[in-house]
Amino acid sequence: MKADPKGVLTGAHFLDGDHACAEGALAAGCRFFAGYPITPSTEVAERIALRFPLVGGIFIQMEDELASMAAVLGGAWGGKKSMTVTSGPGFSLMMENIGLAAMTETPCVIVNVQRGGPSTGLPTLPGQQDMMQARWGSHGDYEIIAVVPNSPQECFDVTIEAFNLSEEYRVPVMVMMDECVGHMTEKVVIPPAEEIEVFNRRLYDGPKQDYLPYAVDSDNGRVPLMANAGAGYRFHVTGLTHDERGYPAMNAEVQQECVTRLVDKVKLNTHAIARYEEEEVEEADIVLVAYGISSRVAMRALEMARADGIKIGLFRMITAWPFPEERIRQIAQHVNSFVMVELNLGQMVTELERCVAGAAKVHLAPHAGGWVHHPEDILQIISEATT
Amino acid sequence: MRTEIRFSGLGGQGIILSGIIAGKAASLFDHKHATMTQSFGPEARGSACSAQLIVSDEPVFYPYITKTHVLVSMSQDACDKFLPDLIAGGTLLVDEDLVNLRSRSGSFKMFEVPATRYAEELGNRILGNLVMLGYFSAITRTVSPESFKKAIPGSVPQRYLDLNIHAFDRGFEHGISQGKQKKNKKSAKVIEER
Structure with a gap:
């Protein structure tokens, strides 16, 4: 559309x-x-x-x-x-x-x-x-x-x-x-x-008596078709664990099916959802990982590090969740270390560490917020990471 | 080339708008890369405020000023506050009636324009920022006057558009005539300090 x-x-x-x-x-x-x-x-x-x-x-x-x-x-x-x-x-x-x-x-x-x-x-x-x-x-x-x-x-x-x-x-x-x-x-x-491509929600348009608001089949994958309120379809919306009719069904079997689907519909589509940008990651010994404003500050540090002869790249997340796990695992096979640059004292870095799983070293360039990093401070951590 | 510019003055003088108009002119009409950031805080009217503008031929990653190449000051407080960050050989533009260079440190080129006085002559002191932008364009040439003329419509109230353009022209002409005089005698005060 x-x-x-x-x-x-x-x-x-x-x-x-x-x-x-x-x-x-x-x-x-x-x-x-x-x-x-x-x-x-x-x-x-x-x-x-x-x-x-x-x-x-x-x-x-x-x-x-x-x-x-x-x-x-x-x-x-x-x-x-x-x-x-x-x-x-x-x-x-x-x-x-x-x-x-x-x-x-x-x-x-x-x-x-x-x-x-x-x-x-x-x-x-x-x-x-x-x-x-x-x-x-x-x-x-x-x-x-x-x-x-x-x-x-x-x-x-x-x-x-x-x-x-x-x-x-x-x-x-x-x-x-x-x-x-x-x-x-x-x-x-x-x-x-x-x-401009826009995605409009997939609406159910079948017979009214057959509508099951949380039913999924092979056509709609893990995402049920929606009916807008007032369109004549009967549906029930609840925060309680519900079956495909939308009615509360509080038992382990329905919970297993319902919650697993909530997780899987995103997790199993990470490859289609997660976007990132790379700057000379393939040739790098060390890769900066950053997002938002920190990625622009990291670029300055990257230029400074290159001037010092360091083989460095940048992995910029455009999607933070779901985390681009698969790509990080690939990069981890050929780099010596990662440096996560973020305006906190260590959040996305824990996800990075989980995915790298010891295949490379992971360092953090932390900042408590209130301003951006000084590029020199990131450079300092880069040089520590290269030794 | 990356030029780092700071527009400064008091809240209420239209300093942030100066940064927006200059950035818009540079990016949309001179087709350069421009990033504008502003001091954001409780300073509404009456205290030192500033807009930072980076104009570059290359994409701008780091969006903040690291060394000020051009400082534009429309108040004493702002000039006192930001002058120490001006690089050696940098350019200082001031409203000559509002800024008196008391503490001179470093060496830089200083240019003066009675921006607010000209604006008052045009009927409203609120136009002082536009006079200064015209002067800025004439002196630094970082952003072309043609692009400024395209950027001003839509950035100021439509019914005052002509007045704003007049104010810009007044500042621009002041800069050009200073430049002509310069051929005979130096118009810019070159401040050289130990």
Whole structure:
């Protein structure tokens, strides 16, 4: 499917990451937004509030982030592509209903423009400290998808992708930005609507009496077909473990089937979902791994290290979850070491270590947040890693 | 070539807008790479604020200033705060009525324009940032005046567009006429300090 031209602001613009994210949502076909303002994500909501009336979208400022996330689920079941935007403290409040979205397989997009934490932390300054919370923040076994843009252009691009993935897999998708990328202004090219691929949810259109809201067959893989509320199909949506009719069925057999499918529909499609970019990884002795703003700082360190004669490459994650596990395992076979550069004291590095599994050395260039790394500090860790 | 520019002044003078217009002109119309970042915090009106702009022929990865090549200052506080980061041989542009170079350290080229006074003559001091952008374009040539003229529409309220263009021209002409005088006598004060 192609994008609805109504929401697509075709042309070259000079936009910050937050505004580019909002435009990405509009281009993807998002027409329901519920949120509560919080720095440094507010500009996304502001732009949506300004633009939605022009495209027939609904913007609601809710009383808090719990209600925002609940409204987003309602919007999705009502048939709209739905999103919310927040930062760390609000992200924490959304966790309960993110779990409900995972369990009820509700397509939705959650944007987190990360600031320094924990708690209220650093409202106006960057962090990448919610990466594990994105993956594990709600209780129980489930999978989500998380993308990590490093420029305003990519904020636009991956927000579209986030909506597409959420509709295709019926899963909450997180756009994990950071304050730097959110507030950085660069050229953003928005293509014509006919060049933008959008995925619209697969709807059930069979006989009403036969509809089983959580039934999967060989045609729809592990993702059941959806029916929008009001379309005349009877369905039941519950956070309790449910059978294919959507009714509570609380026993080990149904739990096994239901939860395994929630995990497998993402995990077994990692090859199709996970995206990354590589910079001279094949020839490298040492590979930097980074994402978001840290990947741009890491590039500076990489140039400095090359000038010192070090054979170094960069593996930049565009998708953080599911983690590009297979590719990391391949790279680990031929490099001596990895250096993870992230604005936290060690989060994605634990996933890197798990996948490398001792095949190469793994080092961390940590930073508590509040600012980006000094490239010199990364260079220092690179030189330690080469000795 | 990578040029690192800092626009600075007081909150309310349109400093951030200066960075946006210059970045837009450089990236959309001069077809260079440009990244703009701003001081983001509780400083609304009345305290030192700044916009950082990197203009480069190559893609910009590291988005922040590491050494300031060009410092534009429209307030004393901002100049005092950011001048120490100007590289040797760098360029300083100031509003001559608002900035008095008290603490001189390092060596750099200084250019002066009565930006706010010109803006007041045009009817509104809020145009001071546009006068400064015109002057910036004439002196540094980092961003072409043609591209600025394309970037200003859409960045300022439509009903004040002509006034903004006038303000830009006023600053640009001031820079050009200084340059002509320069052939006879030096217009830029070259500050040389130990």
